[in-house]
């Protein structure tokens with residue numbers, strides 16, 4: 001068991017880019033705006049930002065520490081660290097839960113990323129040139145109503161993901177994130193400029209996003225905001241832990257985590273600041289659900305100068321941002337299968353990808369053939385996968401990770417991973433991991449059950 005077969009990041013900057021590539025994805029551009037839209041905007045955003053700071057950042061630091069100290073897949077790392085800390089081997093459950101959550105997330109993630117891929121081609125073909133809101137909506141409804149097309153694009157996306165993971169972490173991925181992340185950023189700024197100058201509703205969008213309306217405040221908004229915080233930061237399932245295993249010993253963990261978390265939050269907020277002005281300018285519903293991005297952005301691109309080109313580039317970048325996340329979602333499972341030694345890395349990737357692909361069919365059919373089917377009460381297959389992973393498994397993983405690092409991990413291991421950390425940071429980190437993060441997650445769970 002040794003991570004050298006998978007490679008190491010060549011520098012701290014690359015690790016930050018790769019982890020930011022994991023964090024920045026559909027969660028920021030697609031999911032954040034529509035979930036905020038469905039949950040009253042400002043209240044949700046406030047709760048989300050609180051969850052990022054109070055729960056997310058300490059847990060991100062904890063995950064990187066565990067990964068770099070364990071040097072293997074999350075399952076193996078947890079087994080090793082539990083043993084070295086003289087505690088119960090059952091702590092490896094953190095790794096197993098992560099693999100399960102990873103399958104669920106990857107399955108529906110690939111379906112939505114497939115939508116983005118399809119929209120890239122629609123943009124290239126000029127489907128949205130001068131389109132109005134009604135027709136933009138119709139194109140979307142027609143598209144998701146067609147099971148064949150959804151499965152086709154789900155397959156294409158999964159194939160791309162598997163292809164990259166099969167080549168190992170250091171081959172190609174490093175170069176890809178170096179180009180893609182700045183590219184995505186550039187396009188977000190471009191779209192933001194457009195939203196500020198041409199939509200005529202920028203302030204309305206801003207106020208929706210940033211003014212909390214107390215009447216919308218419920219335990220449930222906080223609960224959903226917490227799930228979103230875990231999802232968007234890629235936490236609670238071992239993705240960041242797996243990436244931490246490939247980080248060299250000299251890199252500072254706390255600064256890296258703050259940078260990754262900051263970039264991720266910035267992209268989510270920018271996406272909201274782009275999408276909501278378009279929503280309000282065109283009389284769309286902010287609570288439109290998963291289709292929000294796929295209706296509002298084509299509408300904006302269809303009516304701006306050179307929108308066909310920018311739109312195509314944008315959906316391409318969203319798809320690629322999704323690829324850099326999907327790779328990390330599968331990494332805990334792929335690394336685990338590969339390190340067992342029965343299959344090489346390529347075969348391990350194919351096997352994991354195939355399982356996730358099959359599971360994903362359920363999500364693809366949720367929008368058409370199986371639209372009446374519910375797995376959890378009142379939730380389609382797609383909604384159930386999303387809910388179970390983001391709102392249940394990831395926060396539960398988060399509690400276990402923070403408790404393990406806060407209470408069980410051998411002190412020398414922690415000190416060794418965080419050398420030269422100023423005393424104040426130590427106190428804050430330990431206090432967060434022992435009490436604040438697990439306590440806050442617990443309270444939010446309790447609130448949502450008692451509501």
Ligand code: PHE
Pocket residue numbers: 022023024025026027028105230231232233234235237239325326328329
């Ligand atoms: N953070 C990714 C996004 O926001 C999704 C993700 C979840 C990636 C869990 C890895 C692990 O799109």
